[in-house]
Amino acid sequence: MMTKKEDFTPETKAVVYCRVSSSKQTKVGDGLGSQQTRCREYARFKGLEVVETFTDDMSGKLTTRPGMKAMLAFLRTHRAKEPVVVIIDDISRLARGIEAHLQLRAAIGEAGGILKSPTIEFCEDSDSILVENMLASVSQHQREKNAEQTKNRMRARTMNGYWCFQAPIGYKYARVNGHGNMLVRNEPYASILQEALEGFAIGRFETQVEVKRFLESQPDFPKDLPNGEIRNQRIFDIVRKPIYAGYIEAPKWGVTLRKGHHEGLISFETFEKIQRRLEEGAYAPARKDINEDFPLRGFVECGDCNHPLTACWSKSSTGKKHAYYLCHHKGCSSYRKSIPRNKMEEQFEGILQAMQPSENLVTIAKAMFKEAWAQRLGQMTANTTTLKHDLSKVDDQIDQLLDRIVEADNPRVITAYESKIAKLEKQKLILAENLANSDKPRHTFEEMFELALEFLSNPWKLWASGQMHLRKTVLRLAFIDRIAYHRENGFSNAKKSLPFNILGGLDMQKCKMVHPARFERATSAFGGQHSIQLSYGCVGCVYRSVGQAASEKVPLKS
Numbered sequence: 001m002m003t004k005k006e007d008f009t010p011e012t013k014a015v016v017y018c019r020v021s022s023s024k025q026t027k028v029g030d031g032l033g034s035q036q037t038r039c040r041e042y043a044r045f046k047g048l049e050v051v052e053t054f055t056d057d058m059s060g061k062l063t064t065r066p067g068m069k070a071m072l073a074f075l076r077t078h079r080a081k082e083p084v085v086v087i088i089d090d091i092s093r094l095a096r097g098i099e100a101h102l103q104l105r106a107a108i109g110e111a112g113g114i115l116k117s118p119t120i121e122f123c124e125d126s127d128s129i130l131v132e133n134m135l136a137s138v139s140q141h142q143r144e145k146n147a148e149q150t151k152n153r154m155r156a157r158t159m160n161g162y163w164c165f166q167a168p169i170g171y172k173y174a175r176v177n178g179h180g181n182m183l184v185r186n187e188p189y190a191s192i193l194q195e196a197l198e199g200f201a202i203g204r205f206e207t208q209v210e211v212k213r214f215l216e217s218q219p220d221f222p223k224d225l226p227n228g229e230i231r232n233q234r235i236f237d238i239v240r241k242p243i244y245a246g247y248i249e250a251p252k253w254g255v256t257l258r259k260g261h262h263e264g265l266i267s268f269e270t271f272e273k274i275q276r277r278l279e280e281g282a283y284a285p286a287r288k289d290i291n292e293d294f295p296l297r298g299f300v301e302c303g304d305c306n307h308p309l310t311a312c313w314s315k316s317s318t319g320k321k322h323a324y325y326l327c328h329h330k331g332c333s334s335y336r337k338s339i340p341r342n343k344m345e346e347q348f349e350g351i352l353q354a355m356q357p358s359e360n361l362v363t364i365a366k367a368m369f370k371e372a373w374a375q376r377l378g379q380m381t382a383n384t385t386t387l388k389h390d391l392s393k394v395d396d397q398i399d400q401l402l403d404r405i406v407e408a409d410n411p412r413v414i415t416a417y418e419s420k421i422a423k424l425e426k427q428k429l430i431l432a433e434n435l436a437n438s439d440k441p442r443h444t445f446e447e448m449f450e451l452a453l454e455f456l457s458n459p460w461k462l463w464a465s466g467q468m469h470l471r472k473t474v475l476r477l478a479f480i481d482r483i484a485y486h487r488e489n490g491f492s493n494a495k496k497s498l499p500f501n502i503l504g505g506l507d508m509q510k511c512k513m514v515h516p517a518r519f520e521r522a523t524s525a526f527g528g529q530h531s532i533q534l535s536y537g538c539v540g541c542v543y544r545s546v547g548q549a550a551s552e553k554v555p556l557k558s
Contacts, residue, residue: 060096
């Protein structure tokens, strides 16, 4: 039956739909604007009035899009009045996948829309549908091919030692001559993270929770949550990323650990210390109530029962709050008998002030440190030779294990060999890093010893800063055990660390010249274990005692 002419309703209204692949393209390029201009030009040529424009900035393989959803709702609302034409610039702007194209094509038709484009004619005959589906398939192939090429290029650049993903906190991308875009330090975040990671490696921060609280205490460091806190997962990721040591890896792409071209915030040796601390097992988290209000909580023990004292605030009948330390161990004669905070802390500060050695002794110790430093500089050539020998030895061990893997057919044996090779590869990286730095010390003499000597000469100054993490550093470095406190007699049996015992009790009248003393220093500014020979035994004892603290604990903020 022939359809009457008056049964046709001419299309006079149109909407424009535009899409780009990402939100970045809406800021950097003008893809949306160009599409709108072309679609409006087509509408004028066809005599259509554009009544609305809808946009999306997401992948073409997705069908659930805010702009598309709003357009379909608009079409359903106006379906009863008159047909509405939907104009797209190109078939790829509707979708970049055959399945997504068919779903959206059907959804537009069900909502009463008529799809049109200046680049393709949408018809319902079999030949037009074939062409349309072929173009949709080509669009999908282009999307998948682009993604494949992008991944391959990113993987190749990662294999060459460049980070190709979003810049982690502490870094930003900058164009560097000869490298293109690469990671560079982003201050002040980089310095804050460096202090946090090095502090965790040496035990200044016992747990990841303490690292979290340190970062939260830095006003310049970005926070995750509105209440000024940082998510635990973020700390978990930060302490495990080799990128902060100047190394990169991409396990999903088969890219193993390798040296990156960017500058590390910490050394790889420090990174490995952090990983060993994490593997040693969980630490008891630091209590949140151990804060600036009660810095001695958990460190001072009851003189009657030898259990750590707790602390609390107490409100009097007048509503005024008072701070107290007290023993909470049942059965103790001092159970729940409070000690005024001011009384205890004033006595403790007196102990710290009394630990200040004479100025002459500190001067002589400083001179001896300088002599040891000069001797160490003279050993650099020998150290370089040793490091090269160790590096060659590790390479030989790796080659031997690789030969054994080729000959082995037992999966468990192969796995064991691979695990051993992975450990040797990390050891090789540390040796290579130390070898690269063997021609120069990692820090100057002032960075290594001046602040340590300043601390040894006056620990109370660091305590008086009032910063909780510095006060905890004083407690760890100045004492080897808890201090007992009696309510009647005050502090007793303060077990000072060896440097303070020597500096405080050394009688310069009895010092004698002795034969050169050789001792091992666990960690030096040059990496690895090294021996240093001193000419003066008395101050040599001091150096032996504080050498490790000087190299690992500084720089200390004063």
